[in-house]
Amino acid sequence: MMKDWKKIETPVTDSLIESLAAGDRLLLSGVVYAARDKAHERLCAMAARGEKLPFDPAGQLVYYMGPSPAPPGRVIGSAGPTTSSRMDPFTEGVLKMGVKGMIGKGRRDAATRALLQQYRAVYFASFGGAGAYLAKRIKESALIAFEDLGAEAIYRLGVEEFPIIVVNDMHGGDLYEDVLRKR
Numbered sequence: 001m002m003k004d005w006k007k008i009e010t011p012v013t014d015s016l017i018e019s020l021a022a023g024d025r026l027l028l029s030g031v032v033y034a035a036r037d038k039a040h041e042r043l044c045a046m047a048a049r050g051e052k053l054p055f056d057p058a059g060q061l062v063y064y065m066g067p068s069p070a071p072p073g074r075v076i077g078s079a080g081p082t083t084s085s086r087m088d089p090f091t092e093g094v095l096k097m098g099v100k101g102m103i104g105k106g107r108r109d110a111a112t113r114a115l116l117q118q119y120r121a122v123y124f125a126s127f128g129g130a131g132a133y134l135a136k137r138i139k140e141s142a143l144i145a146f147e148d149l150g151a152e153a154i155y156r157l158g159v160e161e162f163p164i165i166v167v168n169d170m171h172g173g174d175l176y177e178d179v180l181r182k183r
Contacts, residue, residue: 005163011059012100020122020166022173027161032103033057034065034079034155037086039146043154044093054145054154057097061124064104066151067141068131076141076157080131081105084123088112095119103164107176113168124164125175137162 010030064084068077084104091112101122140158167175
């Protein structure tokens with residue numbers, strides 16, 4: 001089923017980001033950092049104060065996901081994407097840190113799409129409602145920062161062939177708009 005999907009690894013390079021286009025289907029392996037709005041807010045505040053961040057964001061991808069507790073024998077519980085628009089106010093801050101892409105679900109606002117072009121980054125979507133399947137693609141999970149935030153803490157995830165689709169590329173492509181135009 002996924003044999004025509006392109007395989008990529010983290011950290012991502014500028015040349016990889018440049019090569020991606022809206023609609024590209026990818027299988028991601030490597031490390032991603034799971035973080036939601038409260039973690040983004042803290043990261044941006046830390047960066048503004050010049051504090052050391054809990055991970056090196058250069059070339060990394062952030063997954064908008066709050067994990068559920070791991071059942072016995074599993075690395076993580078359900079691990080589906082959350083609505084990305086809640087992170088729009090923090091996008092410029094994390095892009096300034098060097099993050100090269102975000103994974104979530106749903107549309108991004110016009111300002112965020114422009115920031116992706118400005119900072120040469122990409123927005124990917126994964127599959128809402130498929131948290132159990134996506135959890136099987138996560139091979140490692142470690143809480144690395146903001147434990148007091150619970151499911152909104154930052155987690156370092158090791159993923160293997162995690163399915164993502166380019167929604168907004170650095171060239172201004174927008175998969176959702178392309179689909180609407182074809183209707």
